[in-house]
Amino acid sequence: MSDEYENKSGYQAQSSETMTGTGSGVSPDMDYVRPAENPEQDLYHAHSFIEKWVFCQDAKVIGVQYFLTAVFTGVVGLILSWLMRLQLGFPGLAGFITAEHYYQFVTMHGMIMVVYFLTALFLGGFGNYLIPLMVGARDMVFPYVNMLSFWMFFVAVAVLMASFFVPGGPTGAGWTLYPPQTILEGTPGHGWGILLMLISLSLFVIGFTMGGLNYMITILQARTRGMTLMRMPLTVWGIFTATVLAMLAFPALLVSSIMMTLDKLLGTSFFMPTILKAGEVLEYGGGSPILFQHLFWFFGHPEVYIVALPAFGIVSDLISVHARKNIFGYRMMVWAIVGIGALSFFVWAHHMYVSGMNPWFGFFFASTTLIIAVPTAMKVYNWILTLWRGNIRINTVMLWCLGFIVTFVNGGITGIFLGNVSVDVPLSDTYFVVAHFHMVMGIAPLMVIMGAIYHWFPLVAGKMLDEKLGKWHFWTTFLGAYSIYFPMHYLGFIGVPRRYYEMYDSPYMTSGVGLNEFISTAAFIVGAAQLILVFNIVKTMKTGKKAEKNPWKANSLEWYTSTVPPEHGNFGERLPVVHRWPYDYNVPGAEEDYLPQTAAPSEVAHTEVEKT
Amino acid sequence: MSDPKIEGFELEKGFRGMAKDTGSDQTMFKGVHWGKAMMWIFLLSDTFVFSCFLIAYMKGRASTPVEWPNPSEVFALDAFGVPVPLLLIALMTFVLITSSGTMALAVKYGYERNRKMCGYLILATALGGLTFVGMQAYEWSKLIHEGVRPWENPFGAAQFGSFFFMITGFHGTHVSIGVIFLFIYCYKVFAGHYDEGKRGWFTKMRGDYVEVEILGLYWHFVDLVWVFIFAFFYLW
Numbered sequence: 001m002s003d004e005y006e007n008k009s010g011y012q013a014q015s016s017e018t019m020t021g022t023g024s025g026v027s028p029d030m031d032y033v034r035p036a037e038n039p040e041q042d043l044y045h046a047h048s049f050i051e052k053w054v055f056c057q058d059a060k061v062i063g064v065q066y067f068l069t070a071v072f073t074g075v076v077g078l079i080l081s082w083l084m085r086l087q088l089g090f091p092g093l094a095g096f097i098t099a100e101h102y103y104q105f106v107t108m109h110g111m112i113m114v115v116y117f118l119t120a121l122f123l124g125g126f127g128n129y130l131i132p133l134m135v136g137a138r139d140m141v142f143p144y145v146n147m148l149s150f151w152m153f154f155v156a157v158a159v160l161m162a163s164f165f166v167p168g169g170p171t172g173a174g175w176t177l178y179p180p181q182t183i184l185e186g187t188p189g190h191g192w193g194i195l196l197m198l199i200s201l202s203l204f205v206i207g208f209t210m211g212g213l214n215y216m217i218t219i220l221q222a223r224t225r226g227m228t229l230m231r232m233p234l235t236v237w238g239i240f241t242a243t244v245l246a247m248l249a250f251p252a253l254l255v256s257s258i259m260m261t262l263d264k265l266l267g268t269s270f271f272m273p274t275i276l277k278a279g280e281v282l283e284y285g286g287g288s289p290i291l292f293q294h295l296f297w298f299f300g301h302p303e304v305y306i307v308a309l310p311a312f313g314i315v316s317d318l319i320s321v322h323a324r325k326n327i328f329g330y331r332m333m334v335w336a337i338v339g340i341g342a343l344s345f346f347v348w349a350h351h352m353y354v355s356g357m358n359p360w361f362g363f364f365f366a367s368t369t370l371i372i373a374v375p376t377a378m379k380v381y382n383w384i385l386t387l388w389r390g391n392i393r394i395n396t397v398m399l400w401c402l403g404f405i406v407t408f409v410n411g412g413i414t415g416i417f418l419g420n421v422s423v424d425v426p427l428s429d430t431y432f433v434v435a436h437f438h439m440v441m442g443i444a445p446l447m448v449i450m451g452a453i454y455h456w457f458p459l460v461a462g463k464m465l466d467e468k469l470g471k472w473h474f475w476t477t478f479l480g481a482y483s484i485y486f487p488m489h490y491l492g493f494i495g496v497p498r499r500y501y502e503m504y505d506s507p508y509m510t511s512g513v514g515l516n517e518f519i520s521t522a523a524f525i526v527g528a529a530q531l532i533l534v535f536n537i538v539k540t541m542k543t544g545k546k547a548e549k550n551p552w553k554a555n556s557l558e559w560y561t562s563t564v565p566p567e568h569g570n571f572g573e574r575l576p577v578v579h580r581w582p583y584d585y586n587v588p589g590a591e592e593d594y595l596p597q598t599a600a601p602s603e604v605a606h607t608e609v610e611k612t
Numbered sequence: 613m614s615d616p617k618i619e620g621f622e623l624e625k626g627f628r629g630m631a632k633d634t635g636s637d638q639t640m641f642k643g644v645h646w647g648k649a650m651m652w653i654f655l656l657s658d659t660f661v662f663s664c665f666l667i668a669y670m671k672g673r674a675s676t677p678v679e680w681p682n683p684s685e686v687f688a689l690d691a692f693g694v695p696v697p698l699l700l701i702a703l704m705t706f707v708l709i710t711s712s713g714t715m716a717l718a719v720k721y722g723y724e725r726n727r728k729m730c731g732y733l734i735l736a737t738a739l740g741g742l743t744f745v746g747m748q749a750y751e752w753s754k755l756i757h758e759g760v761r762p763w764e765n766p767f768g769a770a771q772f773g774s775f776f777f778m779i780t781g782f783h784g785t786h787v788s789i790g791v792i793f794l795f796i797y798c799y800k801v802f803a804g805h806y807d808e809g810k811r812g813w814f815t816k817m818r819g820d821y822v823e824v825e826i827l828g829l830y831w832h833f834v835d836l837v838w839v840f841i842f843a844f845f846y847l848w
Contacts, residue, residue: 034636036638228636251663268771269774
């Protein structure tokens with residue numbers, strides 16, 4: 001850009017000044033936005049039912065497809081967790097749960113929830129639906145590949161679910177799939193189960209790569225006029241950074257899956273050391289099990305942030321809209337997201353403190369782990385400061401957001417404990433760890449998902465979800481989730497190990513038995529409480545009141561489509577032109593308490609607006 | 613080829629120019645075709661895949677308790693009765709790098725709308741790739757005849773065969789996929805699909821010579837990766 005251009009555009013030169021509305025500053029030039037760089041996107045419209053609803057190229061339909069498939073796997077994961085809690089709380093009550101079954105439930109619950117539920121839901125579901133709408137694009141940049149991405153994910157889920165029905169059942173190696181035990185006799189599902197799991201993971205990575213390319217390039221190259229990176233909603237920033245992480249972290253998962261598949265099928269020894277089994281030396285030898293742990297966690301730790309960063313982004317937008325206040329420290333929030341993303345590649349070995357690593361290695365990873373707390377804490381402060389003196393609407397969406405902040409802070413603080421090697425070693429593999437990661441990457445992102453469902457349901461379906469049912473849903477889920485995970489910290493402190501089928505007459509369990517029964521009961525209630533949401537959606541679709549356009553009075557572009565719900569192409573004849581960030585709420589002097597991103601400077605010249 | 617002149621402003625060079633592009637609206641990489649940007653990002657991701665493979669190989673080679681086979685002996689080829697180390701592999705590398713050259717020329721002629729030259733050069737590239745895969749198949753069968761298996765080999769550490777077959781196989785798969793697409797693109801160029809902007813069979817997107825460049829990016833990447841595999845497997 002030349003200086004000439006800067007003068008022409010007008011906003012560039014005055015960007016940091018506050019313009020006050022005397023009218024003198026108004027000139028036709030101030031609304032200038034650079035002409036379109038991208039040609040109008042050539043969209044392929046569906047011609048048949050199959051093209052419209054099955055092999056659809058519209059990112060919004062693909063997003064809903066991703067969402068529903070992910071929710072289906074999530075329900076399977078929820079049922080598995082019920083079965084586990086049934087065994088833990090009331091051992092022996094359900095006779096069909098053997099130790100092998102229990103391990104299979106643990107494994108499948110973990111893998112499903114982390115990869116097939118949360119990742120697919122945030123990036124595939126919310127990403128597909130919201131990215132084109134929020135950046136003002138007609139669709140993703142390569143809709144056909146985007147469609148393939150979903151169907152690859154669908155096949156991955158089908159293969160994963162098939163492992164429940166093969167001889168030996170699904171793998172029971174724990175979701176981390178540590179070799180050598182994963183593929184050796186004695187581990188449940190060491191035959192077909194683990195094979196299908198590895199194949200499914202590889203398919204998932206391939207499918208995700210196709211989607212991820214679309215998300216990244218749509219955000220980088222297909223924004224509408226006036227939409228600079230620093231005017232994007234934080235939702236888009238969160239999903240974008242998470243996608244970058246996924247594109248760089250999933251390769252490690254793919255490679256470790258391929259290598260372990262070969263270990264299993266061809267008898268190579270990438271991860272297999274010399275092994276004595278019942279006095280007999282196995283064929284394997286010379287491999288390194290620790291190598292798998294490094295590869296797995298090089299994927300596994302960024303994976304935590306692949307789940308968390310979209311949640312951070314979405315919750316920032318929800319809080320801002322429902323507190324009627326601009327997000328506090330927008331730039332800080334963006335850089336915190338990017339910083340967390342970058343740091344997340346340098347902390348993976350904190351999952352391996354007990355693998356026998358060199359203490360200096362542990363020292364390094366403990367340091368980087370604790371450094372991540374800085375940008376994360378900044379984000380929490382900024383959410384609080386956004387709420388501070390805001391015009392808060394205590395509706396269902398806001399309740400979920402507040403629930404998120406509480407559970408996330410809770411899980412974050414226990415993370416400080418576990419990040420230190422000397423504290424982690426005694427707590428390692430206890431229920432304290434279970435409580436920590438469920439709080440921080442299970443419940444907290446789930447709170448955001450729920451809030452996002454209540455927030456964007458009017459956009460997707462055109463109807464308002466029932467507030468009363470929503471509040472029941474929130475309070476049972478929030479209090480119930482706390483009843484599940486808060487006592488688990490205590491179980492961890494008294495040394496109850498995780499992944500144990502039964503504690504029998506262990507001396508640990510004198511005070512733990514009643515607690516386990518309590519936790520299990522709470523888990524049953526919380527799981528069942530999700531039916532409130534299902535009922536709410538069914539009821540709303542049948543009898544709910546029709547949503548007006550932009551019911552929350554939000555600023556971002558997804559609410560300014562030509563029709564609600566948006567049609568293929570999103571914005572009708574003309575793409576919107578963006579003049580400001582999406583957080584202009586309660587601007588002094590404005591008639592309404594919000595200024596949409598499309599409001600031109602000349603329209604709001606009488607207000608005191610910080611031009612962005 | 614990307615045109616640096618976009619309506620409204622000229623591209624500024626250097627770090628400041630990059631910062632301004634990043635801070636501007638609509639596109640971050642000015643004038644870059646969407647598909648081309650996607651290919652670059654994909655290649656970045658694929659770089660991580662190959663890096664993981666090669667790092668795993670280094671770790672495996674460093675930590676195996678049995679001695680690693682000597683590559684100059686294992687990969688030697690008998691030429692007129694004399695074992696010449698790395699002969700076959702040198703030929704393979706030469707063919708592959710040459711095909712990169714023909715690919716670059718194909719891109720140039722494509723943008724010049726020289727349909728025939730572009731098509732022939734893509735064909736040459738495809739044949740080069742095919743030759744490479746053929747020679748690789750020969751090398752594999754030779755090693756298999758000598759008793760090298762993914763799980764064992766007569767020369768030393770079992771991991772040698774494991775890593776060799778896995779990594780060269782993974783790379784060979786990349787080359788093969790590239791060859792398939794080169795033949796398809798060769799047909800499309802000769803049929804004039806890119807000149808008239810005919811819509812793709814599946815994607816329904818309008819054809820353009822930029823697709824040749826995008827495939828070229830992939831092809832150059834596959835060649836570049838080969839250089840690293842060559843260095844780590846045959847020269848180490």
